[in-house]
Amino acid sequence: MKKALIIQNKYIGDVLVASVLAKNLKNIFPHIEVHFFCYNKAISILQNNPHIDKIIDFDDIELKKLSVLWKYSNYIRSEKYDILIDPYAKLQSRFITLFSKAKKRISFDKPFFKHFYTDVYIEEKLPKVINCTSIENRCLLLSPFIKDFSNIDFQTEIFLTNAEIEHAKQLMHNSGITFTKPIIIIGILGSSMDKSWPLSYMADLINVLLSNYDIDILFNFIPLQHHEVEILLEKIDHKEKIFTSILGNNVREFAAILSNADALIANEGGAVNIAKALQKPTFSIFSPHKFRKDWGCYENLYIHQSFHLMDIFPEIYTAYSPNEILKNP
Structure with missing residues (x-):
């Protein structure tokens, strides 16, 4: 029986996207055993996934220590993987790949390190199927095993239990949700203010909706953003229709x-990725330095739409370099 390892550094969105590789490996090789190596902060997004047989988690800070990296490298080598897929190809994952001795070591064609891998592929700059390169390019790493990409399942998935869904419903009911009208979750902020649509604009949008x-x-936000929530609420006319305690x-x-819930409106990011994996309708607002071609996943489907600054001011992107836009989004 074949055994495969997927290595994915970074957080929820990237790990969720990379989990598509596990599903397709199972489709290509029905009896393959698939392991997933990721940050311990991202484990929860993979729990109950029937396409992943084992999750190997690590602390991103600890893995930078040579002794810890060596320990994991030896463990992964002892597992004797046939296939190793390394989409992100960071220094630590390259080191692990080099010592894994996997028969197939697959990644993208990057300078200096491509000889660590048996198969490398050039990332596509533009999407072709589901409107986002983040998933399509990862699936490109399945090329050694599949030639007809029409057979690839690009849909991300999160596998919740009935108990988790019912518990959440009870939380919502206890907070005053009656489930007699549509429920819209709004991700009012991104992970940082430079990834967030200005609060005054968000207030205008919410007032129009109400x-x-x-x-x-x-409202979806993290506790550290409570001050910004208070600022936003001051600008909203019908506060009685806003629920801020169901986080x-x-x-x-x-x-x-x-x-x-029925839909999500949010700054583009992790919450949008989760909604798309649950196949809930989304409307996402992109930060000016993020691009729809990379993360506008499934916008070939009617239920997912987005807005980008480029839609109304495309000239900004010829007048300014990407670095200038990144510094002042």
């Missing part, structure tokens, strides 16, 4: 709450 539709709105204590609880 003036025109009979809906309940749940979820972790990623899975948030996903379960979202599974009981």
Whole structure:
């Protein structure tokens, strides 16, 4: 029986996207054993995934220590993988790849380190199928095993239990949600202010929604952003239709709450990725230095739409370099 390892550094969105590789490996090799190596902060997004047989987690700070890296490298070598897929190809994952002795070591064609791998591929600059390179390029790493990409399943998935979904529904009910009208979750902020649509614009959007539709709105934010929430609430006319206490204590609880809602409007980021994996309708607002071609996943489907500054001011992107836009989004 074949055994494969997927290495994915970084956080929730990247790990969720890379989990598509596990599903497709299982489709290509029905009896393959698939392991996943990721940050311990991202484990929850993979729990209960039937396509992943083992999760090997690590602390991103600890892995930078040579002794810890060596320990993991020896462990992975002892597992005797046939296939190793390394989409992100950071220094630590390259080191692990080099010592793994896997028969197939697959990544992207990057300078200096491509000889660590048996198969390397040039990343596509533009999407072809589902409107985002982040997933399509990762699936490009399946090329040694599949020639007809029409057979690839690009859909990300989160596998919640019935108990998780019911618990979230009860939390919502206890907070005053009656489930008699549409429930919209709004991700009012990104992970930082430079990735967040200005609060005054978000307030205008929320006021238009509440003036025109009979809906309940749940705010999604992290506790550290409570001050910004208070600022936003001061600008909103019908505060009684806003619920700010139903946050979820972790990623899975948030996903379960979202599974009981009807749609998500948010700054593009992790919450949008979770909604798309649950196949909930989304409207996402991109930060000017992030691009739809990379993360506008599944916008070939009617239920997912987005807005980008480029839609109304394309001239900005010829007048300024990407670095200038990044410094002043």
